[in-house]
Amino acid sequence: MNGCGLIFAILLAVSTAMASDLDSLLDRLREDYSSNVPPEESLKIVEDLHSDGTWSGPKYHEKGHTPIEHLKKTRTLAESYAYACAGPTANSECLKIKEAAIRSLLFWFSREEDFVNDNWWMNEVGVPRELAPIALLLWDELPDSLRTKIIRCFPELPSRNGVNRTWISELVVIRGILERRDSLIYDGLKNIESTMLVTSREGHQKDHSFFMHGNLLYNGGYGKMALSIGAKWASFCRGTVYAFNQETLDAMSALALHGNRWMMWKGMVDPMVLGREISRKDDNKNAGGYVYIIRNLESVDSSRAEDYSLWKKEIKGENFLSGCHYFERGELMVCRSDDYYISLKMSSRKTVGSESINRENRKGFWLGAGVLSVYRHPDDFKDIYPLWDWSMLPGITCYDKSEQKEKRVTNESRFVGGLSEGNIGVATMIVDRSGIFAKKTWVFINGTVVALGADISSRIDSPIRTTLDQRLLSTDFSLESVPAVGDSLESLMVLHNGIGYRSLDGQTFKVKVENREGNWSEIGTTKFVEHGKIFSLWIDHGILPQKAKYAYLMEVGAKTGHLTSGHKECILVLQNDPVGQIIYDAANHIVCGTMFRAASFKFNQQAFFFDVPCVFIFREDGGFLKDLLKKDLVFEK
Structure with a gap:
């Protein structure tokens, strides 16, 4: 030849x-x-x-x-x-x-x-x-x-960013298949692969959170869709000339296993990573839709078969992930075990706290202001959203406003950060938006959350409050004492649904239980009426507070009498002021917290100086602190 x-x-x-x-x-x-x-x-x-x-x-x-x-x-x-x-x-x-x-x-x-x-x-x-x-x-x-x-x-060229590019690239591939034009197939697939890779723009972030619509955390919505399309085409193309490269497969796996998997628990997807889809009844809040994604990933990524197998079991109600994980780009803390799932959704000026588009999420004004979600069961907040008072989201400090008229809202402060190691996490943010200013720190230790607030000030002529919780009422509900105060009760200690709440600074909590009715159409486009009894717990800071503060703890798995049995002495607030927020956990030998500026603090006879703002964790041994783990919080102006 x-x-x-x-x-x-x-x-x-x-x-x-x-x-x-x-x-x-x-x-x-x-x-x-x-x-x-x-x-x-x-x-x-x-x-x-x-x-x-x-x-x-x-x-x-x-x-x-x-x-x-x-x-x-x-x-x-x-x-x-x-x-x-x-x-x-x-x-x-x-x-x-x-x-x-x-x-x-x-x-x-x-x-x-x-x-x-x-x-x-x-x-x-x-x-x-x-x-x-x-x-x-x-x-x-x-x-x-x-x-x-x-x-x-069908388009001939990929366009746009993030998952929009993924969608359009898929359509380019389909046109190529229908016309049998390899150039379109290759171009479309190449662009699908590109949207799986880590980027600083909309899409897959380096911490495996997923952004859309201007740095809004969206793993459970747009991120899920991007994963679904990417994994599907990776599976379709396996063993052919169109097969995805290893870099893409590794990136998809990282987004799935180190991002989305952390943000769901026992079949429940954390609503705080759904963006405006939180206002859709049942939409994406159930993890069952991930089975299709996992099956496609398994077909192209046998090296992680055990992880995918465990993930499928988690979707059916088990748990194999434990510990605290801070998503630096997503500004989200997740702490979890077989007994609980806790997430804290924050937002700085660098990210978007909430969006309202197409008449969806019309009351999400304070999402991203430090929403603390504590689960003992996957359905603890199921279908609560039409019943919520959206100005009393768990964890936030604000006033009576919830309607979101702007397309996107965020924080004016850049000061948001966190640190995690094992079962310990520290997160902090300065809230500076819509007439409210507050310095806040949360410490997570083995299912206990310590929440500190300081320098709380307001320019709004309206009562300011910090909400500890707002959830569906459980039959398990008790107070330290029950004096009547208007239509609410007051107490220093509350036990509800196996979660104990205790004041650490002597301020009483206000407690209220009421029957509510709400329609999904009030927050989104779904029309369906929900009914339920809602348990609300908050601290009242009064009108126009200046430099107010709070300190409380929440303990998952608490039982009657446990909070009064000396457990309170295990958690000591060492500092809670505009300079720093620091606690000592004597039971776990931990000192941790936040420094908002360069400053020093003392523990026993030891003095420590931090030259920049930071969050930190110390181990205590024999009265001395060692093994400093620190994350500096210095932001470009």
Whole structure:
């Protein structure tokens, strides 16, 4: 064989291999999109289809609105046809399903100019994402005229950032598959891979938190979607010329195992990492949706098989992750064990505390102001959100305001930070927003949270309070004493749902239990009424406080009498003022806290000087402090 013949043979072999790999990709994609929708279900949809190709439900004449429900019904027809009507099994019922799907598509494209949405996402992503399974499952049955119109809906170039780029890149790949254009497939896959890698922009951060919409923590929403798409295509492409590289697989694994996995517990996804999706009933708050992601990751990452196996067990209610983990970029602290899950969501000027878009999360004004969520059971806060007083989120210091009119809100201060080691965590923030100023520190030690606040000042002529908790009432509820004070009670100690609350500075807590009713439509777009008894616990700082403070602890697993049995002496507040917030845990031999500026403090006869603001942890041995672990908190102006 001469040189030209050899080159031709090589090119032919490569071309044949690529065609074979493309067919494998198409088969895997069709299998993924296929759903076991029984023909009888589709036939009901067929019966409801009007002669002009419309259904009664979708809103076809609403300006600026896309009747996406129309395409969802068409997708069901396509899934049913692919499941029950492939090959020689096709019959008259199958013919009806196919004809109905084609008729609905013909109507759609005859009116598509009327269905342009006011939201870019629906036009560029939402509609093509619904068309994709329809096209892939019915492609061989569609007339050329429809194929041409469908192809036109898919982009040829990736664009935008973060998970929006992931979505659009996926659509580029699908167009490449439909047109059998390898250049599009490669370009789309390359860009999907790029969105899995660590970035300083929107997307996967170096601490494995995930940002969208201007540095807003979103692991459970957009981060989950990015992982879902990335893991899916990594699995589809395995063993082909399109296979993902190892760097991408490692990045996806890190985001999944060291990011999202930490932010869920026993089947519950922490609502504080859902962004505005916290206002959607049940949406993404259940970890079951991660099983699909894990299955795809397992298929391409056998080296971490044990971690994925344990994660699946956690989704079913077990726990194999314990300790405290501080996400520096995400400004989130998580402490967890088999007995509890605790998270603290903070935000500085560097991040976004909360967003309200598309009428969702309309009361999330104080999210990111130091929300402390303590779980003993995965369903402790299930469906509480329409019942919440959103100006009394657990952990925050604020006044009676919750409506979020701005698209995004955040803190004016850059001072937010944390440190974690084993079962110990320290987190701190300066709250400086909307007329409130406060210096706050939280210390986490083996299921106990010590919360300190100082320099609390306000310019708002309204009562200022620090909320310890606001949760669904449990039958387990007791107080140290129960003197009536208006419509609330006061106490220095409270025990509720196995969580003990104790004042460390003599200030009494206000306690209130009330029946509430709320509709999800008050905070989002879902319409559903919830009812429940709500337990609220707070400290009142009065109107226009200046340099007020608080100190309290919360203990998970506390029992009646435990908080009065001398346990209080184990936690000593060494300092709680504008300069520093420091505690000593005698039982665990720990001294830790925050210095807000260069300053010194003494412990016994030892003096320590910190030349910059920091959070720190000391070990105490025989009355002496050693083994300093410190994180400097110096921020660019």
